[in-house]
Amino acid sequence: MILSNPKGTQDFLPQQSRQKHWIETKFRETVALYGFSEIVTPVFEHTELYLRSTGLSTDIVTKQMYSFVDKGNRELSLRPEGTPGVVRAVLQYQLKLPVRLFYIGPMYRYERPQKGRYREFYQLGVETIGEAIPETDIEIIEMGNRFFNNLGLSNVITKINSVGCPICRPKFRNQLKMFLDKNLSDICEDCKVRAEQNPLRVFDCKEEKCQDIYRDAPKITDNLCFDCQNHFQVVLNELAERKIPFELNKMMVRGLDYYTRTTFEFVLTDSKELGSQDSLGGGGRYDNLVEDFGGPKTPAIGFALGLERIMLALGAPTSIKKLVYIIPLDSNAYQHGKQLVSTLRNANIPAMLNNPEKNLRAGLGTADTLSCNYVIIIGSNEMNKKVYTLKDLVKRTQQEIPQDKIIETLKL
Numbered sequence: 001m002i003l004s005n006p007k008g009t010q011d012f013l014p015q016q017s018r019q020k021h022w023i024e025t026k027f028r029e030t031v032a033l034y035g036f037s038e039i040v041t042p043v044f045e046h047t048e049l050y051l052r053s054t055g056l057s058t059d060i061v062t063k064q065m066y067s068f069v070d071k072g073n074r075e076l077s078l079r080p081e082g083t084p085g086v087v088r089a090v091l092q093y094q095l096k097l098p099v100r101l102f103y104i105g106p107m108y109r110y111e112r113p114q115k116g117r118y119r120e121f122y123q124l125g126v127e128t129i130g131e132a133i134p135e136t137d138i139e140i141i142e143m144g145n146r147f148f149n150n151l152g153l154s155n156v157i158t159k160i161n162s163v164g165c166p167i168c169r170p171k172f173r174n175q176l177k178m179f180l181d182k183n184l185s186d187i188c189e190d191c192k193v194r195a196e197q198n199p200l201r202v203f204d205c206k207e208e209k210c211q212d213i214y215r216d217a218p219k220i221t222d223n224l225c226f227d228c229q230n231h232f233q234v235v236l237n238e239l240a241e242r243k244i245p246f247e248l249n250k251m252m253v254r255g256l257d258y259y260t261r262t263t264f265e266f267v268l269t270d271s272k273e274l275g276s277q278d279s280l281g282g283g284g285r286y287d288n289l290v291e292d293f294g295g296p297k298t299p300a301i302g303f304a305l306g307l308e309r310i311m312l313a314l315g316a317p318t319s320i321k322k323l324v325y326i327i328p329l330d331s332n333a334y335q336h337g338k339q340l341v342s343t344l345r346n347a348n349i350p351a352m353l354n355n356p357e358k359n360l361r362a363g364l365g366t367a368d369t370l371s372c373n374y375v376i377i378i379g380s381n382e383m384n385k386k387v388y389t390l391k392d393l394v395k396r397t398q399q400e401i402p403q404d405k406i407i408e409t410l411k412l
């Protein structure tokens with residue numbers, strides 16, 4: 001039997017799980033401030049959903065989907081991203097619009113695994129469906145910033161661009177196509193295909209020789225229609241006014257077919273940990289997706305953040321957890337300890353009692369292994385004086401606490 005997890009997956013051991021839970025809690029708290037409610041959709045959907053939304057020309061659909069036929073001959077795929085499932089549910093249940101939804105869960109893409117990139121990865125995402133005004137874009141970006149600040153990540157900048165709409169983009173596409181045709185002999189093989197299928201996607205190319213050429217290419221940002229230009233200008237002005245750190249990046253188009261107008265990415269400015277994986281996530285408007293699904297014309301905007309990237313950016317989690325470890329030193333103290341452990345749990349304080357066959361030294365060893373923040377020692381001396389010896393393993397201090405003051409001390 002193979003005793004290892006499949007390539008591209010990772011186990012969240014207790015210490016990482018605690019950090020994951022902490023991040024998710026911060027996320028829930030932050031998005032609640034902006035009126036978002038949770039939605040949970042299936043981990044797999046009909047494959048057709050992703051072909052119609054994520055897009056036939058994207059790497060995600062052509063190379064990275066975990067697709068399979070189930071025992072009932074249904075063509076299904078593990079979700080490579082969260083948005084299509086959420087939009088599908090909004091339409092299926094005819095949710096009243098506008099609606100602000102968030103989700104947290106695993107996504108699946110068959111990619112080359114590297115630091116911060118997995119085949120099974122977790123995303124924290126939001127979708128605002130039914131709001132067209134640029135103020136919504138600003139709120140969403142501000143909310144992302146607030147979330148990173150709440151995590152203690154103050155070095156995050158928003159890279160932003162506009163990719164236009166079905167009115168201005170076709171005109172621009174022709175212009176770009178002409179530029180690419182002129183430079184066809186100098187761009188990479190992948191870009192030659194992109195030039196045919198979806199010219200805008202060439203800006204995603206990682207090849208340096210391509211990037212050098214594209215610096216002189218026409219940019220969608222400079223070729224927006226009047227409405228798109230207006231919308232984008234309001235977003236940029238207001239971001240500056242709210243002092244949200246951002247950077248205009250005309251080369252950023254992002255790898256999904258359904259984006260319109262504002263697109264953005266949250267990027268770490270000094271990322272020793274993440275290296276080339278400095279993006280923590282991103283999003284954009286998708287004003288036509290609902291209509292593409294057969295729904296009414298409905299503007300929308302959302303983003304998705306990578307949990308593993310955020311964990312890398314935060315660094316190794318602290319191993320200390322809220323758990324009090326009680327070590328009685330004799331049988332009399334043990335009887336008292338049994339009562340104390342239940343008193344603490346009744347007061348919502350996590351607690352464990354040392355095995356009576358283990359001595360003080362072994363008990364302290366276990367408390368250390370379990371990463372407890374407190375140890376309570378009860379011996380005959382403590383029993384006589386009606387106190388506990390309380391060791392704070394974080395501050396490395398020790399003091400005697402009157403027995404009737406223990407709960408309020410631990411709750412501080």
Ligand SMILES: [Zn+2]
Nearest residue numbers: 165168225228
């Ligand atoms: Zn436009």
Ligand SMILES: [Zn+2]
Nearest residue numbers: 188191205210
């Ligand atoms: Zn290229």
